[in-house]
Amino acid sequence: MNAWTLVLIIFLINIVYVSFFTVRMIMTLKGYRYLAAAVSVVEIVIYVVGLGLVLDSLDQIQNVIAYALGYGSGVIIGTKIEEKMALGYITVNVITDEINRELATTLRSKGYGVTDWAAHGMSGNRSAMQILTPRKFELQLYSTIAELDPKAFIISYEPKTIRGGFLVKSVKKGKLFK
Structure with a gap:
């Protein structure tokens, strides 16, 4: 050889x-x-x-x-x-400058499980959201958020344990993002 x-x-x-x-x-x-x-x-x-x-x-x-x-x-x-x-899931926390129901509603309509609440930051009222999604939809999620609120503050991490809730039920039924 x-x-x-x-x-x-x-x-x-x-x-x-x-x-x-x-x-x-x-x-x-x-x-x-x-x-x-x-x-x-x-x-x-x-x-x-x-x-x-x-x-x-x-x-x-x-x-x-x-x-x-x-x-x-x-x-x-x-x-x-x-x-x-893209194995597994990510949790994305989003904080916007103002109470932004449109962002949460749009994300829900696209199939994401969104929990949102009013939050208070150093400069005033904010909207906070927590979104759990399969990693294969991560970039798509960031893109959607950036379109609707380019100034949104985003933090993501991988959860170790997931149990119950909208997303888990949707994944088991094969209905997520259909």
Whole structure:
């Protein structure tokens, strides 16, 4: 086998391995244990093959460099894959400058579960909202909020436990965003 072909193979194997590793780790953190276990079986086979190729020729520095560059590239690609998978949910807190019933009503009409209330900030009355949505709708939600209130203050985070409420019932019935 040509030395540069081996470098390319090591590089590609490590990209695939680390991408699987990254996705498996995120699946584990999100509670997809059995799927993560299945991914780990494939991941470890790829890892052993790639590491074996490098260890068989440790005197070839280009193989070690290809391994390291493949690892770094795999982290980037793995996180991009996870972003596309968009597992789980996010909670978005929105605070607007004034009592803004239109924003809450519009978001509800688009299928989002919105809890809103009047709030009081340092500069006066505000409208506060809490919205729980699947991560795959996160950017769409931000876009809708920005259209209706470009000055809205937004904070988002991932909830660890979700139980009950509008969203959970809608997801179980398959009616969310239809």
